Amino acid sequence: MRICFLSADRGISLEKHNGAAAHVRSLVRTFVKLGHEVLFVTPSTGGEDLKVPVFRSPTPHVLEALLTDVGANGMRPKGGRPPTLHQDDGATNRERKRMAHALGHIWNNVMVEQSLQTIFSTNRPDLLFEVYSPYGAAAGILAKQMHVRHILNVHAPLAWEGMQYRQQALQEAADALERIAFESAQMIVTNSEELRQQLIVAGVATAKIVAVPNGVDTDMFSPNGKKRPETMEGKIVIGFVGSLKAWHGIDLLVSAFRQLAVDPRLHLLVVGDGPMAKPLKRLSDEFPGRITLSGTVPLESVPSYIGYMDVAVAPYPPMERFYFSPLKVLEYMASGKAVVASNIGQIAEMIRDGQTGLLVSPGDVSAFVSAVSRLTANEQLRRTIGDQAAVEAGRKHTWTQRASEIIQVAEAMELP
Numbered sequence: 001m002r003i004c005f006l007s008a009d010r011g012i013s014l015e016k017h018n019g020a021a022a023h024v025r026s027l028v029r030t031f032v033k034l035g036h037e038v039l040f041v042t043p044s045t046g047g048e049d050l051k052v053p054v055f056r057s058p059t060p061h062v063l064e065a066l067l068t069d070v071g072a073n074g075m076r077p078k079g080g081r082p083p084t085l086h087q088d089d090g091a092t093n094r095e096r097k098r099m100a101h102a103l104g105h106i107w108n109n110v111m112v113e114q115s116l117q118t119i120f121s122t123n124r125p126d127l128l129f130e131v132y133s134p135y136g137a138a139a140g141i142l143a144k145q146m147h148v149r150h151i152l153n154v155h156a157p158l159a160w161e162g163m164q165y166r167q168q169a170l171q172e173a174a175d176a177l178e179r180i181a182f183e184s185a186q187m188i189v190t191n192s193e194e195l196r197q198q199l200i201v202a203g204v205a206t207a208k209i210v211a212v213p214n215g216v217d218t219d220m221f222s223p224n225g226k227k228r229p230e231t232m233e234g235k236i237v238i239g240f241v242g243s244l245k246a247w248h249g250i251d252l253l254v255s256a257f258r259q260l261a262v263d264p265r266l267h268l269l270v271v272g273d274g275p276m277a278k279p280l281k282r283l284s285d286e287f288p289g290r291i292t293l294s295g296t297v298p299l300e301s302v303p304s305y306i307g308y309m310d311v312a313v314a315p316y317p318p319m320e321r322f323y324f325s326p327l328k329v330l331e332y333m334a335s336g337k338a339v340v341a342s343n344i345g346q347i348a349e350m351i352r353d354g355q356t357g358l359l360v361s362p363g364d365v366s367a368f369v370s371a372v373s374r375l376t377a378n379e380q381l382r383r384t385i386g387d388q389a390a391v392e393a394g395r396k397h398t399w400t401q402r403a404s405e406i407i408q409v410a411e412a413m414e415l416p
Helices: 019-033 061-069 090-122 138-145 158-166 171-184 193-201 250-260 277-286 299-307 327-334 365-376 379-396 399-411
Strands: 002-007 037-042 054-056 127-131 149-154 187-190 209-211 236-241 266-271 291-295 311-314 338-342 358-360
Touching: 002 019, 002 090, 019 037, 019 127, 019 299, 019 327, 019 399, 037 090, 061 090, 090 138, 090 171, 127 138, 127 399, 138 149, 138 171, 149 171, 149 399, 158 171, 187 193, 187 399, 193 209, 236 250, 236 299, 236 327, 236 365, 250 266, 250 277, 250 365, 266 299, 277 291, 299 327, 311 327, 311 365, 327 338, 327 379, 338 365, 338 379, 358 365, 365 379
Parallel strands: 002 037, 002 127, 037 054, 127 149, 149 187, 187 209, 236 266, 236 311, 266 291, 311 338, 338 358
Antiparallel strands: none
16 A cells, blocks of 8 residues: 655654654554555654655745744844844743744645645555644645545644643634544544544544554563663662653652652652653752653663663543553553553553553552552562563554554545
């Protein structure tokens, strides 16, 4: 099957080391591994190592000009124009940045349409597989017009997320374009059953939505850990991997380690960076030599860091809308680690409590501390749970299985 793989979000660059980039990389590689021909379309940099043709969708020049105008100094474009009577304060500049980014996403629809028209005119694919992007609606409309099968991969309700977490500009446009994107898509693949149900409640036809969770590369993530750094030798390492954001439970992790630190054997390893890095740095100052903060690391280095861990955690807080399919949980499991995770959303389906991990109530610090302590006190239990988790990941959660499910959906689709 010839697959045009579209990742139009300018924020998803394969030079970054985050979950979104890992998801894109994994699916592209697995489609190729399954014998399909893939053309990767993106406005961002990176991806050459995937060894597939890459088509760079251009960035609108007007967006580059806008982003320059609202650059680091808040008001001067290149050339050093002096301040005016309408000089911006910090708040106004943040609003201008949000407006510039929103306009960029909207204008990006034009660039996506033009890029796909060029591609389809010379090498029409059997499938357009699109990773849903903010304000993005062009691909589904064009695919229908040009009679190309189209699957929209939806990770999140981006219009709602932008309003809830990012104070995004042009919210009405975001809502309207999201409705158009969902209506235009021939099929929608969500990453969790929870998100599928949310889209159905929002009015998307049940028959056109399939839930296919994230997967894990069991060749990359395996129980074969590397020798630990000297700072962690002889320690029991509690580990976290991911972007340091409030909804990943960093506050809970900080509070929990303050209690767990009474055991001098315990060491905390945090792999990643983000807005919640400051509380972790203060914790590190509070417990010198007991905490390792790696910052962001290349994706290919993540398995080694997970290999250093004895107990791996995913302490998600209570959330009204938990629609995620956490990659970190699957990576922990495939690496043979004993996992402590919040009993929320899809995690409850990934982990069998007491067998392939321990589940705790979201936001319950005492329950989290108790579960971690149970594992740190019992090496045999850690090994047994980790071994069973690795078997489960290989049996039920590989990217090969996930990509095959998507291909089955595509093969059952008729030409629009």
